[in-house]
Amino acid sequence: MMVTVKINGKEYSKDVEPRTLLATFIRDDIGLTGTHIGCDTTNCGACTVLMDGRAVKSCTVLAAQADGHELETIENEADKELSMVKESFIEENGLQCGFCTPGMIMTSLYMLRKNKNPSEDYIKNSLAGNLCRCTGYVSIINSIKNANEKINGKKAVVK
Ligand code: FES
Ligand code: FES
Structure with missing residues (x-):
């Protein structure tokens, strides 16, 4: 078809x-x-x-x-917000082997468009469907907070 x-x-x-x-x-x-x-x-x-x-x-x-x-998809270079999320993952070392990273980044982009001031709990809950075997998630959460500051100009509530 x-x-x-x-x-x-x-x-x-x-x-x-x-x-x-x-x-x-x-x-x-x-x-x-x-x-x-x-x-x-x-x-x-x-x-x-x-x-x-x-x-x-x-x-x-x-x-x-x-x-x-x-x-x-992760390859979309025309999307400025996607580029900001990618940069944030690099700056905060939000990846190790990188296998989970495209999915983490696309989920993060969706999350940050939906919620312009996400709490740490909200970030964690939003990542429930994305698994990472390497990082322990702390650097991923920091990457998303960094991306939120770039995209939405606000600091995520630390809880
Ligand atoms: S490959 Fe789709 S959820 Fe794992
Ligand atoms: S960085 Fe290796 S699985 Fe997440």
Whole structure:
């Protein structure tokens, strides 16, 4: 079946099998390999992308379900807020092996657009669907606070 999506502002049409997962479609059919696949079972969050502005785990969505929709991935260099989140993760050492990082960053972007002054508890709860095996999360939370200051100009409430 033909699937047409806009990814990072560019339109793509591909003929895929109906069972194709969105994560596989983005990586293998489109060639945007910044979106990672960790578990393929909706647990790790490494595959998180934005679909029509909402964070989704792309291993849990069929490519066919994304037909006609707009996606944003970690590669979107035109998105200034996404660039700020990426910078913040670098500045606060919010990554080690980097495997979880694309998903963490896309979830963070969604979170900071939804809540312009998130508390630390809110940040932690928002990361419940994203697993990191390396960092212990403290540097990730600091990265998100830093990103919040860049994007929203406010300090997260420390709790
Ligand atoms: S690869 Fe999608 S949640 Fe782990
Ligand atoms: S940085 Fe290695 S899994 Fe998160």
